[in-house]
Amino acid sequence: DGGITQSPKYLFRKEGQNVTLSCEQNLNHDAMYWYRQDPGQGLRLIYYSQIVNDFQKGDIAEGYSVSREKKESFPLTVTSAQKNPTAFYLCASSRRPRDRAYSNQPQHFGDGTRLSIL
Amino acid sequence: GENVEQHPSTLSVQEGDSAVIKCTYSDSASNYFPWYKQELGKGPQLIIDIRSNVGEKKDQRIAVTLNKTAKHFSLHITETQPEDSAVYFCAASKNQAGTALIFGKGTTLSVSS
Numbered sequence: 001d002g003g004i005t006q007s008p009k010y011l012f013r014k015e016g017q018n019v020t021l022s023c024e025q026n027l028n029h030d031a032m033y034w035y036r037q038d039p040g041q042g043l044r045l046i047y048y049s050q051i052v053n054d055f056q057k058g059d060i061a062e063g064y065s066v067s068r069e070k071k072e073s074f075p076l077t078v079t080s081a082q083k084n085p086t087a088f089y090l091c092a093s094s095r096r097p098r099d100r101a102y103s104n105q106p107q108h109f110g111d112g113t114r115l116s117i118l
Numbered sequence: 119g120e121n122v123e124q125h126p127s128t129l130s131v132q133e134g135d136s137a138v139i140k141c142t143y144s145d146s147a148s149n150y151f152p153w154y155k156q157e158l159g160k161g162p163q164l165i166i167d168i169r170s171n172v173g174e175k176k177d178q179r180i181a182v183t184l185n186k187t188a189k190h191f192s193l194h195i196t197e198t199q200p201e202d203s204a205v206y207f208c209a210a211s212k213n214q215a216g217t218a219l220i221f222g223k224g225t226t227l228s229v230s231s
Binding site for chain 1: 150152154159162167207209211212221224
């Protein structure tokens with residue numbers, strides 16, 4: 001079945017450590033996104049990528065980095081510069097629109113990675 | 119930028135009753151409004167969406183209405199069942215490829231039998 005796979009499901013970070021969250025999709029989608037979810041909050045955009053080798057910062061990009069070397073993969077690195085990394089991280093993807101009138105296509109989410117600080 | 123407000127934050131109904139969740143948005147350029155259902159420990163699942171060229175859309179027990187003039191949209195769930203219990207999020211975005219969704223803060227729906 002097609003879908004978005006995030007791994008690991010749970011991740012622990014030590015002080016001063018960088019950690020990388022994996023996101024893989026086999027939906028042949030062009031665009032991929034990373035969101036952060038905090039308790040009682042909506043989802044906030046960290047980074048997004050519309051095409052391979054290109055990505056843009058979202059609202060809360062500080063302390064995070066991404067790469068998009070393959071269409072299927074969009075890993076997120078939480079660096080030591082992110083002082084409050086404890087959160088639920090969600091990856092999403094959407095397909096290329098076939099009609100300019102419908103440029104915003106539905107986004108489909110993975111089941112998330114929960115990151116905690118040791 | 120866009121801001122999405124969602125109400126109520128919690129909603130408790132009896133099985134078989136209807137549930138209504140309301141959202142307002144600030145940017146008149148927004149034209150795509152999806153609703154997501156999130157169960158504990160899972161990612162959000164798209165349940166219905168609406169574009170600004172229609173005022174209402176229905177899918178079985180779920181419907182969404184949109185009032186562009188007032189800049190608000192609502193989710194209606196009829197004949198609620200215990201399995202409808204979850205957190206529901208509304209979102210809005212502009213007509214631009216790759217544009218991120220702006221989410222409301224969510225509504226926790228509890229359906230008791």
